[in-house]
Amino acid sequence: xxxxxxxxxxxxxxxxxxxxxxxxxxxxxxxxxxxxxxxxxxxxxxxxxxxxxxxxxxxxxxxxxxxxxxxxxxxxxxxxxxxxxxxxxxxxxxxxxxxxxxxxxxxxxxxxxxxxxxxxxxxxxxxxxxxxxxxxxxxxxxxxxxxxxxxxxxxxxxxxxxxxxxxxxxxxxxxxxxxxxxxxxxxxxxxxxxxxxxxxxxxxxxxxxxxxxxxxxxxxxxxxxxxxxxxxxxxxxxxxxxxxxxxxxxxxxxxxxxxxxxxxxxxxxxxxxxxxxxxxxxxxxxxxxxxxxxxxxxxxxxxxxxxxxxxxxxxxxxxxxxxxxxxxxxxxxxxxxxxxxxxxxxxxxxxxxxxxxxxxxxxxxxxxxxxxxxxxxxxxxxxxxxxxxxxxxxxxx
Amino acid sequence: xxxxxxxxxxxxxxxxxxxxxxxxxxxxxxxxxxxxxxxxxxxxxxxxxxxxxxxxxxxxxxxxxxxxxxxxxxxxxxxxxxxxxxxxxxxxxxxxxxxxxxxxxxxxxxxxxxxxxxxxxxxxxxxxxxxxxxxxxxxxxxxxxxxxxxxxxxxxxxxxxxxxxxxxxxxxxxxxxxxxxxxxxxxxxxxxxxxxxxxxxxxxxxxxxxxxxxxxxxxxxxxxxxxxxxxxxxxxxxxxxxxxxxxxxxxxxxxxxxxxxxxxxxxxxxxxxxxxxxxxxxxxxxxxxxxxxxxxxxxxxxxxxxxxxxxxxxxxxxxxxxxxxxxxxxxxxxxxxxxxxxxxxxxxxxxxxxxxxxxxxxxxxxxxxxxxxxxxxxxxxxxxxxxxxxxxxxxxxxxxxxxxxxx
Numbered sequence: 001x002x003x004x005x006x007x008x009x010x011x012x013x014x015x016x017x018x019x020x021x022x023x024x025x026x027x028x029x030x031x032x033x034x035x036x037x038x039x040x041x042x043x044x045x046x047x048x049x050x051x052x053x054x055x056x057x058x059x060x061x062x063x064x065x066x067x068x069x070x071x072x073x074x075x076x077x078x079x080x081x082x083x084x085x086x087x088x089x090x091x092x093x094x095x096x097x098x099x100x101x102x103x104x105x106x107x108x109x110x111x112x113x114x115x116x117x118x119x120x121x122x123x124x125x126x127x128x129x130x131x132x133x134x135x136x137x138x139x140x141x142x143x144x145x146x147x148x149x150x151x152x153x154x155x156x157x158x159x160x161x162x163x164x165x166x167x168x169x170x171x172x173x174x175x176x177x178x179x180x181x182x183x184x185x186x187x188x189x190x191x192x193x194x195x196x197x198x199x200x201x202x203x204x205x206x207x208x209x210x211x212x213x214x215x216x217x218x219x220x221x222x223x224x225x226x227x228x229x230x231x232x233x234x235x236x237x238x239x240x241x242x243x244x245x246x247x248x249x250x251x252x253x254x255x256x257x258x259x260x261x262x263x264x265x266x267x268x269x270x271x272x273x274x275x276x277x278x279x280x281x282x283x284x285x286x287x288x289x290x291x292x293x294x295x296x297x298x299x300x301x302x303x304x305x306x307x308x309x310x311x312x313x314x315x316x317x318x319x320x321x322x323x324x325x326x327x328x329x330x331x332x333x334x335x336x337x338x339x340x341x342x343x344x345x346x347x348x349x350x351x352x353x354x355x356x357x358x359x360x361x362x363x364x365x366x367x368x369x370x371x372x373x374x375x376x377x378x379x380x381x382x383x384x385x386x387x388x389x390x391x392x393x394x395x396x397x
Numbered sequence: 398x399x400x401x402x403x404x405x406x407x408x409x410x411x412x413x414x415x416x417x418x419x420x421x422x423x424x425x426x427x428x429x430x431x432x433x434x435x436x437x438x439x440x441x442x443x444x445x446x447x448x449x450x451x452x453x454x455x456x457x458x459x460x461x462x463x464x465x466x467x468x469x470x471x472x473x474x475x476x477x478x479x480x481x482x483x484x485x486x487x488x489x490x491x492x493x494x495x496x497x498x499x500x501x502x503x504x505x506x507x508x509x510x511x512x513x514x515x516x517x518x519x520x521x522x523x524x525x526x527x528x529x530x531x532x533x534x535x536x537x538x539x540x541x542x543x544x545x546x547x548x549x550x551x552x553x554x555x556x557x558x559x560x561x562x563x564x565x566x567x568x569x570x571x572x573x574x575x576x577x578x579x580x581x582x583x584x585x586x587x588x589x590x591x592x593x594x595x596x597x598x599x600x601x602x603x604x605x606x607x608x609x610x611x612x613x614x615x616x617x618x619x620x621x622x623x624x625x626x627x628x629x630x631x632x633x634x635x636x637x638x639x640x641x642x643x644x645x646x647x648x649x650x651x652x653x654x655x656x657x658x659x660x661x662x663x664x665x666x667x668x669x670x671x672x673x674x675x676x677x678x679x680x681x682x683x684x685x686x687x688x689x690x691x692x693x694x695x696x697x698x699x700x701x702x703x704x705x706x707x708x709x710x711x712x713x714x715x716x717x718x719x720x721x722x723x724x725x726x727x728x729x730x731x732x733x734x735x736x737x738x739x740x741x742x743x744x745x746x747x748x749x750x751x752x753x754x755x756x757x758x759x760x761x762x763x764x765x766x767x768x769x770x771x772x773x774x775x776x777x778x779x780x781x782x783x784x785x786x787x788x789x790x791x792x793x794x795x796x797x798x799x800x801x802x803x804x
Contacts, residue, residue, distance in 0.1 A: 020751060020752075020755050021652055021754070021755050021758050021759070022648070022652070022751065022754075022755075317765075317769050318764075318765035318766075318768050318769050319763075319765045319766055319769045321765070322763065322764075322765035323765075359741070359769060359773060362740055362741070362773070375744065376740075376743070376744065377769075378742075378743050378756075378759075378766060378769070378770060379743070381759070381763070381765075381766055381769075382743075382755060382756065382759035382766070385759065385762075385763060385766075386755075386759075
């Protein structure tokens with residue numbers, strides 16, 4: 001028996017607009033940019049990505065779920081994505097609800113705001129996870145039983161927390177430096193845990209699709225289903241569970257439709273299932289596939305980002321650290337007041353905001369390595385701090 | 398060995414601005430890369446310490462004559478500058494003699510390339526190309542559009558610039574912004590224009606500098622009281638966008654009183670700027686230093702926290718790199734050439750006074766932002782070396798002549 005565990009992550013942040021110091025104390029609108037074509041207009045960006053990715057990929061998945069009862073997929077969907085979908089394209093939420101009701105789709109838990117709260121404020125982290133679970137229960141009628149943290153960040157402390165909370169499994173990067181000779185194609189246990197399993201991303205096979213698929217400089221381009229299936233078969237020699245974890249936007253946004261990514265996926269599902277003893281599994285099913293091969297310990301935080309697999313793209317410079325520290329330092333005061341202020345504050349915890357301040361690639365002049373809604377990391381920081389100033393004003397009012 | 402006839406207008410120490418400095422650094426680096434250079438200047442004076450090329454004098458005039466020989470309004474040199482009994486000369490007369498000299502030179506010598514710097518020497522460059530068939534490289538440090546703040550400017554100069562650019566086999570522009578002007582305003586085919594950025598003067602970087610708090614005691618005091626010093630340096634002329642900067646200063650001070658703005662320089666807009674500062678009631682926060690150079694200028698860079706380049710149009714903007722050398726963080730208009738190479742700086746459009754005010758306040762109020770910007774610029778401001786620039790220019794030389802390979 002060989003199994004593919006396909007897991008897709010869907011997220012959009014609430015980008016704050018270019019919020020000037022002269023807006024502070026006058027205007028509390030951070031999220032709605034009037035100019036539709038502005039870089040920070042959340043509605044425009046959501047609709048654009050929806051046309052290119054959400055709509056065609058959800059349609060592809062739903063079609064295959066209907067056609068093949070053996071096709072399974074797992075998804076994590078952030079609260080900020082769901083809020084925006086409900087506001088602009090509620091039919092997407094309805095479609096996901098239909099898919100979940102087939103029993104072939106599992107929803108994975110995470111923080112509502114796709115935040116770094118775990119590293120700054122454990123209470124806030126717990127609250128955000130609960131908010132997300134409640135929202136998923138309300139919209140889809142299920143509660144997540146498998147967990148993933150923002151950017152697939154994981155360490156032993158998180159594993160322990162998941163174990164205490166009774167999650168069946170937690171997702172992490174299958175990074176060589178941690179695994180050594182071990183294979184990501186087995187089920188593991190979190191270090192010191194009693195029940196929570198650790199599922200590790202097979203980053204080579206995942207990134208072949210997520211990062212390299214349309215790259216014409218890649219020696220393996222073009223990637224055919226036949227070739228890819230051979231690689232998967234070869235990889236099964238070191239374990240029969242292939243964890244393909246990636247962004248949902250891989251399909252249509254990172255890899256454009258004209259690269260053939262949709263046809264590739266469509267055909268891969270069919271070909272995989274047509275072979276004897278092959279199947280797809282959800283993350284929960286994957287965790288029960290076999291007895292844990294071993295315990296994996298990750299004392300340092302590992303993420304699925306960059307070649308470093310750490311959080312330096314989010315917390316690597318002083319602006320990023322000061323931004324997060326300043327935000328969490330007013331948490332308890334904000335919570336005393338609650339209401340709109342708390343909602344606005346929580347939207348600022350979204351990790352994308354810290355990422356926009358990253359200078360790691362900025363100085364190299366490699367513009368393509370910098371995905372941002374702002375002109376520069378410095379601009380991103382400036383407007384971010386102005387929003388925090390307005391929070392201070394509202395606290396004292 | 399490749400022979401270059403370099404047509405320039407000035408060389409340090411007989412220079413009035415950045416053109417001479419750029420020419421000297423470029424020539425030195427080219428010579429180190431194997432070029433044999435004859436450099437023509439329009440005056441007669443000793444150039445001590447220049448041993449890597451021949452400096453040729455086209456005219457018998459003293460360098461001082463050029464200072465008064467304005468191309469725009471004054472036909473004659475400031476009388477007080479002229480030694481007793483000497484004749485006065487206009488810039489057109491000097492250019493005429495300059496061409497005559499180049500013509501005579503070419504009757505005897507055959508350089509591989511003629512490299513002409515700015516409109517001042519373009520006529521001589523065109524002569525070499527037209528009469529002797531020598532490949533012409535036209536180097537544009539500034540156009541008449543830049544000097545006039547993107548308005549009409551002097552039509553005669555426009556014409557000379559256009560002719561030079563038309564005849565040139567290759568054009569070197571000091572930034573993409575300048576390249577755009579050459580392509581859009583002078584209708585030159587884009588593939589003829591190469592961008593070669595400038596770098597800091599090697600003398601400026603190497604020379605000994607010691608800061609003492611003698612010159613700017615007042616600013617030191619204010620700084621110790623928690624004020625942030627924001628400075629700008631340059632001619633007070635429409636090109637530099639200083640009125641916008643004054644408006645932004647007023648906006649910024651309305652939110653943060655602990656800001657001091659230093660306007661270093663002089664020019665025809667001085668009174669207007671003084672009046673503006675009074676009109677906005679921020680005179681107490683604005684300091685005018687008058688014209689500064691040398692150590693006094695470096696002291697301003699040294700004491701400043703933020704350096705603003707507010708130019709409406711700036712071919713390159715070397716002062717920003719000088720300020721970076723002294724540890725300032727930079728705010729640049731998107732219209733300045735230096736903003737094309739420097740990433741670790743805040744930017745704004747020259748008309749966007751609100752954003753400039755935002756940026757000044759943000760830096761003044763956040764140590765983290767200031768630190769990140771400063772660490773970034775320290776790594777960046779020297780990334781273009783004169784050696785790299787010379788290699789690029791030699792590539793350009795190699796491309797103009799189809800018949801032989803240089804170096």
